[in-house]
Amino acid sequence: MKQKLKALAATGNLSTGFQEESLVRAVQEGANFVGCDAGTTDSGPYYLGSGNPRGPREGTKRNLRIMLREALRAGIPVIIGTAGHAGGRPHLDWTVEICKELALENKWHFKLAAIDSEINKEDLLHAFRRGELTPLRPAPDLNERTLQQAERFVAMMGIEPIQAALKAGAQVVVAGRCSDVAIYAALPVLKGIPKHVAFHAGKILECGAASVARRLYPDCMAAELDQDGFTVEPPNPALRCTPQSVAAHTLYENADPYRLVESGGVVDTTAARYEAISDRAVRVSGSQFVASEKYTVRIEGAALAGYRSIVVAGIRDPLILRQLDEFLRSLRTVVERKIEDSLKLPSGAYTLSFRVYGCNGSLGQLEPVSQVEGHEVGLIIDVVASSQSVAADILPLVWHTGLHHPIPEQEGLISNFAFPFSPPGIDVGPVYRFCANHVWQLNNPCEPFRTTIEDL
Amino acid sequence: MKELWEFTKLIRSKNAGPFELTFDIMFKDADCFDQVMKSGGLSAETIAKLYKTEPSQVRFFVIKQLLTVKISIPRRVFSGDMRDTDVYGGQFHGPLVRMPVE
Numbered sequence: 001m002k003q004k005l006k007a008l009a010a011t012g013n014l015s016t017g018f019q020e021e022s023l024v025r026a027v028q029e030g031a032n033f034v035g036c037d038a039g040t041t042d043s044g045p046y047y048l049g050s051g052n053p054r055g056p057r058e059g060t061k062r063n064l065r066i067m068l069r070e071a072l073r074a075g076i077p078v079i080i081g082t083a084g085h086a087g088g089r090p091h092l093d094w095t096v097e098i099c100k101e102l103a104l105e106n107k108w109h110f111k112l113a114a115i116d117s118e119i120n121k122e123d124l125l126h127a128f129r130r131g132e133l134t135p136l137r138p139a140p141d142l143n144e145r146t147l148q149q150a151e152r153f154v155a156m157m158g159i160e161p162i163q164a165a166l167k168a169g170a171q172v173v174v175a176g177r178c179s180d181v182a183i184y185a186a187l188p189v190l191k192g193i194p195k196h197v198a199f200h201a202g203k204i205l206e207c208g209a210a211s212v213a214r215r216l217y218p219d220c221m222a223a224e225l226d227q228d229g230f231t232v233e234p235p236n237p238a239l240r241c242t243p244q245s246v247a248a249h250t251l252y253e254n255a256d257p258y259r260l261v262e263s264g265g266v267v268d269t270t271a272a273r274y275e276a277i278s279d280r281a282v283r284v285s286g287s288q289f290v291a292s293e294k295y296t297v298r299i300e301g302a303a304l305a306g307y308r309s310i311v312v313a314g315i316r317d318p319l320i321l322r323q324l325d326e327f328l329r330s331l332r333t334v335v336e337r338k339i340e341d342s343l344k345l346p347s348g349a350y351t352l353s354f355r356v357y358g359c360n361g362s363l364g365q366l367e368p369v370s371q372v373e374g375h376e377v378g379l380i381i382d383v384v385a386s387s388q389s390v391a392a393d394i395l396p397l398v399w400h401t402g403l404h405h406p407i408p409e410q411e412g413l414i415s416n417f418a419f420p421f422s423p424p425g426i427d428v429g430p431v432y433r434f435c436a437n438h439v440w441q442l443n444n445p446c447e448p449f450r451t452t453i454e455d456l
Numbered sequence: 457m458k459e460l461w462e463f464t465k466l467i468r469s470k471n472a473g474p475f476e477l478t479f480d481i482m483f484k485d486a487d488c489f490d491q492v493m494k495s496g497g498l499s500a501e502t503i504a505k506l507y508k509t510e511p512s513q514v515r516f517f518v519i520k521q522l523l524t525v526k527i528s529i530p531r532r533v534f535s536g537d538m539r540d541t542d543v544y545g546g547q548f549h550g551p552l553v554r555m556p557v558e
Binding site for chain 1: 470471472473474475476478480482506507508515517519521522524526528530531532533534535536537538539540541542543544547548550551
């Protein structure tokens with residue numbers, strides 16, 4: 001008999017939620033598992049670097065409660081990928097703790113697998129020395145020194161560690177850093193669905209209802225997979241997929257529209273066909289899976305770059321605005337001398353940026369418009385230094401000097417900045433940077449991942 | 457002269473991971489698609505110039521079936537780095553929207 005299997009994506013990100021009715025309906029209609037992605041690198045390196053999860057915790061718990069309740073009732077597994085937003089050990093622990101709380105509060109009993117994807121620096125250092133790490137392009141320079149100075153590394157797992165947890169009987173799998181596609185491809189491949197079908201379906205499902213024609217709110221998405229292709233149809237009757245909306249989603253957040261690189265191989269969608277089979281459902285077939293010679297996993301790392309303090313201010317005086325570049329340039333010169341005099345810090349010891357909204361705040365150096373065109377600008381004075389106290393010490397020297405910095409057209413003391421807040425300065429906290437964009441060649445796809453299974 | 461947005465139903469930018477930016481330009485219909493493609497205004501060269509990079513760094517995909525052009529370039533400043541201005545990369549398409557089409 002030809003195997004068919006129904007995959008359900010609860011939503012695009014575990015913290016954003018879904019319509020409860022949609023999920024309940026989809027499980028009742030025979031979903032074989034519920035998956036959900038809980039993270040991304042989109043919001044920058046902070047979460048990986050700091051170890052803080054992205055909440056809200058209550059929202060995440062609400063969504064997990066509904067998913068677990070329905071899945072346990074139906075006897076199907078739940079698979080969460082990239083726990084806690086970055087998939088490091090603290091993020092995994094945070095998510096596992098919520099699952100345990102739910103089990104206790106609701107008297108649920110199930111087998112929980114937690115897959116740790118955080119890589120100890122010593123292990124990665126050995127891999128580096130053995131030449132197992134290869135940079136992708138572009139990549140930050142990773143060497144023994146930067147590797148040792150980094151805060152945290154994770155490896156992005158493919159389908160294999162999740163499959164191992166499922167084979168061990170786990171009903172709820174919480175994975176650390178995990179390919180979005182692997183969340184949805186792991187179980188179907190285990191059940192005999194071909195990889196080209198399972199991986200392409202995973203790509204369409206990973207953002208939940210994002211592949212519909214008009215997404216009204218975050219919601220579920222379902223796909224039925226078979227030997228030749230899959231049919232994607234939103235469980236919520238108010239939403240609909242069209243061939244265009246599904247095909248377009250294959251492009252989303254992907255640098256190459258035809259080649260989706262995953263651990264273990266590449267999904268080639270060049271020959272994929274997208275056909276409407278109703279006004280809400282789309283049949284997808286024809287993609288290829290090309291297995292790679294070597295099995296690699298992507299490595300992500302974050303390093304501390306410093307501590308940030310900022311000031312937000314408005315500038316409305318047209319005489320300043322018409323010479324804003326020169327004003328900020330001469331202000332910088334005066335300020336650098338003051339900081340050197342009073343704090344004994346040379347300009348190389350900190351980073352001072354003037355971010356000018358109304359000029360090039362959004363695009364920075366890539367902004368083609370060179371003149372301020374509006375009647376006011378928003379200025380962020382951005383200081384990053386070696387500690388929060390140093391950044392907080394530098395900041396008032398900058399904003400107070402800038403407040404009264406002279407321009408030739410005005411005589412007497414002027415006050416150039418409109419501060420919306422008192423105090424004007426805000427301590428933002430630590431700043432991180434991504435310090436690796438590398439792949440790690442493995443002999444065994446499960447090797448760097450450690451799975452703990454508990455009976456709750 | 458018209459501007460690019462008058463031919464499209466979607467112009468967006470987004471991170472493709474923290475180290476690359478990707479732009480999706482979806483046209484309203486085949487006429488709009490043909491008109492812009494024939495104008496020659498949208499190419500790896502014009503994108504390289506607009507985004508201050510080399511044409512060899514620009515990956516330029518024409519997806520006729522979807523009436524879509526997809527473009528990917530490396531980020532000059534990685535997402536969330538100290539001097540980054542757009543962590544999600546969601547506003548880098550701004551200069552494309554009013555690009556003149558002759």
